Amino acid sequence: xxVLQAGKYxxxxxxxxxxxxxxxxxEDACFSAAFIPWPLARHIRFILARxxxxxxxxxxxxxxxxxxxxxxxxxxTGIGLYRLPGGEYWKGYTTGAFFLAGEDRKPxxxxxxxxxxxxxxxxxxxxxxxxxxxxxxSPYTMAMPALDAFPAEEGWNIDAxxxxxxxxxxxRAARKTGAQPEMRMLRTGGFTMPGxxxxxxxxxxxxxxxxxxxxxxxxxxxxxxxxxxxGYSAASVVSPEFQCARLFASDPDINAIAGFYSGAxxxxxxxxxxxxxxxxxxxxxxxxxxxxxxxxxxxxxxxxIAGTVFASWEEQEGYSIGAAGFMVIKPDPAIxx
Numbered sequence: 001x002x003v004l005q006a007g008k009y010x011x012x013x014x015x016x017x018x019x020x021x022x023x024x025x026x027e028d029a030c031f032s033a034a035f036i037p038w039p040l041a042r043h044i045r046f047i048l049a050r051x052x053x054x055x056x057x058x059x060x061x062x063x064x065x066x067x068x069x070x071x072x073x074x075x076x077t078g079i080g081l082y083r084l085p086g087g088e089y090w091k092g093y094t095t096g097a098f099f100l101a102g103e104d105r106k107p108x109x110x111x112x113x114x115x116x117x118x119x120x121x122x123x124x125x126x127x128x129x130x131x132x133x134x135x136x137x138s139p140y141t142m143a144m145p146a147l148d149a150f151p152a153e154e155g156w157n158i159d160a161x162x163x164x165x166x167x168x169x170x171x172r173a174a175r176k177t178g179a180q181p182e183m184r185m186l187r188t189g190g191f192t193m194p195g196x197x198x199x200x201x202x203x204x205x206x207x208x209x210x211x212x213x214x215x216x217x218x219x220x221x222x223x224x225x226x227x228x229x230x231g232y233s234a235a236s237v238v239s240p241e242f243q244c245a246r247l248f249a250s251d252p253d254i255n256a257i258a259g260f261y262s263g264a265x266x267x268x269x270x271x272x273x274x275x276x277x278x279x280x281x282x283x284x285x286x287x288x289x290x291x292x293x294x295x296x297x298x299x300x301x302x303x304x305i306a307g308t309v310f311a312s313w314e315e316q317e318g319y320s321i322g323a324a325g326f327m328v329i330k331p332d333p334a335i336x337x
Contacts, residue, residue: 046098
């Protein structure tokens with residue numbers, strides 16, 4: 001879609017019906033989109049990291065990918081921004097999960113029919129799992145035995161899928177057709193294996209954060225420093241080392257800060273743009289601020305690629321989202337080398 005050459009001034013992108021569009025300032029996004037419930041709104045729902053790529057699942061839209069752009073024979077000249085829209089099919093469903101699977105660490109997004117805010121006669125998605133690669137023109141579907149045991153043709157909707165603190169994968173299958181609605185909660189240690197039913201309590205506990213002690217040792221140390229300096233006690237962390245974003249907390253009742261862990265550094269940002277950067281061996285975090293957002297706007301996720309910071313943003317009102325998009329900036333080298 002574009003080659004980004006970020007500098008000290010931010011590049012602002014807003015989602016539209018035609019994909020992300022560059023806007024001059026974040027104020028241009030104010031009052032530009034109606035508020036609708038988040039499952040129905042176009043916004044960056046999940047972020048993943050794999051090797052030197054940053055991948056995003058955009059609700060009601062498709063995929064975005066950031067990858068170093070090789071402009072010449074010997075040097076990188078920017079960051080490639082790739083858009084892989086899901087077309088009309090994706091516009092009809094909510095993105096419920098995004099994770100890496102298999103030895104080749106394929107990015108997979110789960111689509112489901114969300115009827116929390118509206119009653120819909122739309123069928124459950126017959127194609128649930130979608131992936132992409134940069135050689136394909138558009139996303140394509142994948143099969144998964146654990147989920148395929150609940151066929152969409154029989155009315156089964158997989159409306160939740162997540163990695164639990166015990167490293168098992170938990171999912172919920174619901175069927176509202178017929179005289180008696182059905183709901184089953186299951187878990188599996190691997191997606192090639194069938195799911196086993198679990199209790200409601202076990203399923204609910206799978207949404208709990210992991211203790212900081214469950215993080216890699218270096219990351220745990222960094223989180224401790226960031227928590228002590230930021231006032232936060234939880235962090236949702238994206239990393240090339242993880243299959244999905246993982247939530248670590250010393251106090252599960254505190255809102256989470258968004259983090260990106262490379263193995264050598266941790267970058268974190270709060271909803272209002274207060275940012276923290278810490279490298280292996282540091283005894284304190286370096287503080288800086290992302291560009292200010294208008295009232296009612298928040299930062300929701302962060303990642304870094306080739307020294308360039310990527311951050312997702314949303315205009316929020318309760319459970320609803322108005323405008324949404326992302327920002328790209330290259331911070332002071334003294335902060336993020």
